Amino acid sequence: MAGIWAGRTAANQGRRPQIVLLEGSSKLGRKILISGGGRCNLTHQVVTPADYAGSSRNAIKKVLKRFDVPATVKFFNELGVHFKTEETGKLFPTTDRAQTVLNALVREAQTYADIYHPCRVESIVRCQSTGGFELLGDWGSLRARSVVLATGGKSIPKTGSDGHGFELAKSLGHSLTPQLFPALVPLTLTKDHFIRDLSGMTLVTALELWGPTGKRLERFENSTLCTHFGLSGPAALDVSRYYLAAVKDDPNVSLTINWAPAWNENSLGEQLRSESQRRPYAILREQVPDRLAKALLDCWQADPDVPPHAPETVACQLSKKAIRSLARIVTRMPLPITGTRGFDFAEATAGGVPLQEIQLQRMESRVCPGLHFCGEICDVDGRIGGFNFQWAWASGYVVGVALGDSPVSSERAPFNSPQPPSLDVT
Numbered sequence: 001m002a003g004i005w006a007g008r009t010a011a012n013q014g015r016r017p018q019i020v021l022l023e024g025s026s027k028l029g030r031k032i033l034i035s036g037g038g039r040c041n042l043t044h045q046v047v048t049p050a051d052y053a054g055s056s057r058n059a060i061k062k063v064l065k066r067f068d069v070p071a072t073v074k075f076f077n078e079l080g081v082h083f084k085t086e087e088t089g090k091l092f093p094t095t096d097r098a099q100t101v102l103n104a105l106v107r108e109a110q111t112y113a114d115i116y117h118p119c120r121v122e123s124i125v126r127c128q129s130t131g132g133f134e135l136l137g138d139w140g141s142l143r144a145r146s147v148v149l150a151t152g153g154k155s156i157p158k159t160g161s162d163g164h165g166f167e168l169a170k171s172l173g174h175s176l177t178p179q180l181f182p183a184l185v186p187l188t189l190t191k192d193h194f195i196r197d198l199s200g201m202t203l204v205t206a207l208e209l210w211g212p213t214g215k216r217l218e219r220f221e222n223s224t225l226c227t228h229f230g231l232s233g234p235a236a237l238d239v240s241r242y243y244l245a246a247v248k249d250d251p252n253v254s255l256t257i258n259w260a261p262a263w264n265e266n267s268l269g270e271q272l273r274s275e276s277q278r279r280p281y282a283i284l285r286e287q288v289p290d291r292l293a294k295a296l297l298d299c300w301q302a303d304p305d306v307p308p309h310a311p312e313t314v315a316c317q318l319s320k321k322a323i324r325s326l327a328r329i330v331t332r333m334p335l336p337i338t339g340t341r342g343f344d345f346a347e348a349t350a351g352g353v354p355l356q357e358i359q360l361q362r363m364e365s366r367v368c369p370g371l372h373f374c375g376e377i378c379d380v381d382g383r384i385g386g387f388n389f390q391w392a393w394a395s396g397y398v399v400g401v402a403l404g405d406s407p408v409s410s411e412r413a414p415f416n417s418p419q420p421p422s423l424d425v426t
């Protein structure tokens, strides 16, 4: 995006600066290719700053509004990528293939830029006399007037986004947020937890994060997948970064699951008290799959506070304590989280270069002029649904326009390489 918009903006002003894209991986756009289950959910019908965490939402808003969803749709349509909007509001290419998105971007980028790969940048040196930069790697070196760090975060490092960009930013004087941790990451549960035995079951739940004083901090109601290690699926992925951030601050926070969001603790309690014909099993089966209903009733029977009762007892005959216990187990069950599956399985990175260190009008460093940032390297992470890409498109656009607007020498930036780097971009 940055390369395309730098090229387009300069071309509109009759200039053609040399733009070089260096990709460390042997394959271009690996993360685009695996995104959205290989379909690339490249934006969402409605994107607001509230869909993001990290730096202040006001700062995030300033960038998002420069390149909004209609602009994204128009941009990709012009590149020949057409969309369908799913019920959830997510936009996918009509081909259902992430490759369509990658091909379109690479084709357009090649109009304005030279793409070299694999060309991993190991270090960047600021040249004090010229104000430019020298980029170095085992392929040689390259001098540049401006540099954009679009190196992503640390999630799924084998794609090439292995966090080295953070080191490059630090070497040029930037600080990083005190914490860098996986976002949109599956959560692991204690070894013998019954949820692990429900592996493969998907249902809509509400995951709620509670502060130490009992205040609800976050709530995500969405599809949830029970797995052999714990919980995954959109609700679990969305809540993960908030849980991790909160538990680092205070280990007394808790995460609970409401297995049947149509009920809350009170409404289920009331319903149980009013049911004079049905047993709890029949009532739970209204809302949850059979296997889960049985597992929840087992948890309930195991609660030492629940007085013994015959299995055929109808709901309204249960004791107050038994009703309270069941309502809590179904709607506010504490989850004994042991950790996460880590960066190898995370879809995003929480933390990064703070937006306070970036001048947002140009996405240019406040500490190292000429250095720019876009995408996941910034301290911005979105929820599931196309929000992370929308941030990447918008911040890439802002950088590109800023660079394309700055007249630079038309001299070609010299490579200093023993062998010319590979130009194979297929």
Ligand SMILES: Cc1cc2nc3c(=O)[nH]c(=O)nc-3n(C[C@H](O)[C@H](O)[C@H](O)COP(=O)(O)OP(=O)(O)OC[C@H]3O[C@@H](n4cnc5c(N)ncnc54)[C@H](O)[C@@H]3O)c2cc1C
Residues within 6 Å of the ligand: 022, 023, 024, 025, 028, 029, 030, 031, 032, 034, 035, 036, 037, 040, 041, 042, 043, 119, 120, 121, 122, 150, 151, 152, 153, 155, 156, 159, 160, 161, 162, 163, 164, 165, 346, 347, 348, 374, 375, 376, 377, 385, 386, 387, 388, 389, 390, 392
């Ligand atoms: C499995 C998965 C699925 C996802 N699905 C979606 C989705 O459907 N929708 C959505 O909005 N978001 C999704 N995301 C998140 C989204 O892919 C990222 O937020 C987005 O790709 C970030 O873009 P970026 O350009 O900042 O970084 P990246 O896409 O990570 O690209 C950074 C590039 O920089 C290269 N690089 C890194 N360091 C160097 C170096 N030193 N020298 C040279 N090159 C370097 C890397 O090889 C990489 O190709 C998904 C993420 C994952 C892991």
